Amino acid sequence: MSPIAIQIPQISGEQEIEVEVKINGIKQQYNYRVEVFYWKDCKTPPEKRVECLKEIIEGYDDAWVLYQIGMPTDEYVPITFRRKRNSEG
Structure with missing residues (x-):
């Protein structure tokens, strides 16, 4: 999949992001989660x-x-995760 850059407002803390796009007329939705992990919490x-x-x-x-x-x-x-889609298992 080719990446597309989308500017996200800079807010502190965690973010839940939903992106809905049409690709060749087919609507698809992608969900992302940005979380901040602190080094002091590492084992x-x-x-x-x-x-x-x-x-x-x-x-x-x-x-x-x-x-x-x-x-x-x-x-x-900061780490960004993408929700798996049904086809990804």
Whole structure:
């Protein structure tokens, strides 16, 4: 699938996003969830942030799939998930 960039208003905290598009006249809906995860909440040491990301992603709700890892800061990392569609199982 080719990506399309859509500007989302910058608000702090979690965001639930629904996008409805028509592709060749067929309406489709996509759902996204942006969540902020704080490094201090990780069980792994600060120098192992990659391991922390793996734990977050692997432990996330099975109805959602990783879409994008945002720009991390010293305090947190924003992660975007996309709701799986029926055909994705």
